[in-house]
Amino acid sequence: MQLKGLERLELPPAADMHVHLRQGELLELMVPTVRRGGVDTVFVMPNLVPPLTAVDQVLEYQSKLRALAPDVNFLMSLFLHPSVTPEVIAQAAAAGITGVKMYPQGVTTNSESGVSNLEAFYATFSAMEQHGLVLNLHGEVLESLAPADTTLEEAFLPTLKTLHERFPQLRIVLEHCTTAAAVEAVKACGPTVGATITAHHLYLTSHEACCDPFAFCKPIPKKPTDRDALVKTIVSGDPKFFFGSDSAPHPLASKTSAAQGKAPAGVYTQPYVTQLIILALEEAIERGVITEADVTQEKLEGFLSRFGRQFYKLPEGSGKIILERKGEKIPASVRSEDGEVEVGISRAGAEVFSLKWEA
Ligand SMILES: [Zn+2]
Numbered sequence: 118m119q120l121k122g123l124e125r126l127e128l129p130p131a132a133d134m135h136v137h138l139r140q141g142e143l144l145e146l147m148v149p150t151v152r153r154g155g156v157d158t159v160f161v162m163p164n165l166v167p168p169l170t171a172v173d174q175v176l177e178y179q180s181k182l183r184a185l186a187p188d189v190n191f192l193m194s195l196f197l198h199p200s201v202t203p204e205v206i207a208q209a210a211a212a213g214i215t216g217v218k219m220y221p222q223g224v225t226t227n228s229e230s231g232v233s234n235l236e237a238f239y240a241t242f243s244a245m246e247q248h249g250l251v252l253n254l255h256g257e258v259l260e261s262l263a264p265a266d267t268t269l270e271e272a273f274l275p276t277l278k279t280l281h282e283r284f285p286q287l288r289i290v291l292e293h294c295t296t297a298a299a300v301e302a303v304k305a306c307g308p309t310v311g312a313t314i315t316a317h318h319l320y321l322t323s324h325e326a327c328c329d330p331f332a333f334c335k336p337i338p339k340k341p342t343d344r345d346a347l348v349k350t351i352v353s354g355d356p357k358f359f360f361g362s363d364s365a366p367h368p369l370a371s372k373t374s375a376a377q378g379k380a381p382a383g384v385y386t387q388p389y390v391t392q393l394i395i396l397a398l399e400e401a402i403e404r405g406v407i408t409e410a411d412v413t414q415e416k417l418e419g420f421l422s423r424f425g426r427q428f429y430k431l432p433e434g435s436g437k438i439i440l441e442r443k444g445e446k447i448p449a450s451v452r453s454e455d456g457e458v459e460v461g462i463s464r465a466g467a468e469v470f471s472l473k474w475e476a
Contacts (some may be wrong), residue, residue, distance in 0.1 A: 118417075119400050119409050124398050125441050126470065127464065129418055130157035130434040131319065132425040134192075135253075135292055135313045135361030137162050137226075137383070138182060140227045142458045147366055147387065148185040150451060155391035155421075155438040155472050158431065160253075160361065163218055164227040168196035172208045184409055192429065194218045194253060202425040203244035212247035215429065217245060218253040218288075224269075225255060225382055226365065227333040235276065242280070246287040251429065252280070256291045256299065257413055270295055270336050274302040293318065293363045295336045297346035303357055311428045314347050314420075317384040317463055319397035330372040330380035331461050346399040351394075351420045352411040359425035362390045369450055369459040384463045389447050391421060391438065392469035440470035451458025 133156045138147045151159055161182065163169035169178060175193045182191045192215040195201055201217060209217075219238075220231035232238065245252060256277060257269040264272060277291055291303055291312040303312040321338035338344065350358050365383025372380045386393050395417075401407050422434055449465040452458065 118413055120395070120402060120412055121409065123442075125439065126395075127475075128155070128391070128438050128440065129422040130436055130438055130474075131155045131360060131365075131421040132431070132434065133362050133390060134290070134359060134425040134429070135162065136158040136160065136367045136387065137164070137363070139173055139366060140165050140178075141350065142453065143366060143368065143460070144181070145185065146453050146458050146460065148182055148189075150388040150427050150437065151186060151189050152474065153388040153472070154362075154386075155440075155474075157434050157436070158426065159190070160192040160429070161194065163194045163196040164220060164225075166227055168198065168227060168230050170198040170200050170230075172205060172212050172214065175209070175214055176212060177200070180260070190431075192216070194221070196230070197238060197241070199237070200233060201238075203240050206241060206244035206248055206250060210250055214250070216251035217241075218292075220255045220257070221257060221259060221273075223259060224257050225410055226367075227458075228255070235280070239283070242284050242287055244256050245432070246284050249288075251288045251290060253290045254280075268296055268336075268339060271298045275312055277302055278306070281310050285309065290361075290428070292361060293336060295339050295347070296343045300346055300358070302348050304349070304355070308357070311357045311359060311424075312400045313323045313363070313425075314351055314358055315361060315363045316386050316390050316393040316397060317363075319344060319351070319394065320349050320400060320464070321384070330375060331463060332384060332386045333380050333382055334363070335382040344362055345401065345404075345406045348397065348406055351414050352398070352407050354419055356414045356419065356424040356427060358420065359428060360394070360421050361425070362388075364390065366460040369461045372461060385460050386463045388451060388462060389464075389467060391472060392440065393464065394421065395440070396464070396467060396469055423427040437475045439473050441473075441476055443471040445469055445471040
């Protein structure tokens, strides 16, 4: 495949294994943008207000999502909390809930009720292992707990290893990995450990994330060498690494009115997620990080669609998405019809493939 000059591309629908669809008016605006980005299956994060810590809350949320987009498969998660006991895990498994998300307390949006001591949840993890639920890790430590010479993500990696050793049959996803070290740590674990990689960590570095509110997110993008390690990982064809956009919308005004460095963390990519991955690969080819020959149809399909479904034991997607170069540019935002809610899109103005669905 020669991406440069390629006019048309057909792919299976993408599976986005890490999304934030929020609630209220924001949710109504967000859900229809899932399929616009070429995605038919999403793993939905539970960090709402209040967090989704009970099975019936999760099911109620899922039915709202389904009502807005009946043609999307919404995989659901519980928020790890002391009330998520082994009994709740058994109920969750029976109700078809897919995973449990662990947020260290206070690391990102709506994580105030997160975890401060993982060992307190070992009985829960054991029940998850038994019932086949996936543990999704926001793999960062609190800033106050990280040694000065390392990133918050790298400081978390020994915890990943400990959990995997203690619960070798538990499927664990290190969410949104951002460093070369995280990639190596995931590779060093057995086949029950995988990781998601976002679109935006393939093109942002700390240089943009520090100062542009629309590039500010957690985990913070790292060095150019880390970005390039992620790009190389997704064209390596290793099935442990699959797509999870971590698309994280915030109202436009909360981003633009915040003082420097105080904007809420999150990059919104959902309506263009597939195209943003391809754009990042094209840019990496131009930088000389990878070559045209590294990007094959098979590797694109693996990363965007197959590997995530395999890890989550789902069937392959049906239908097809078609990408064509028509000079389309990413607009600045998506906005509700009444204009009440508006969310800025990452890389506004960039020229990308146009995407359509074929049955
Ligand atoms: Zn997230």
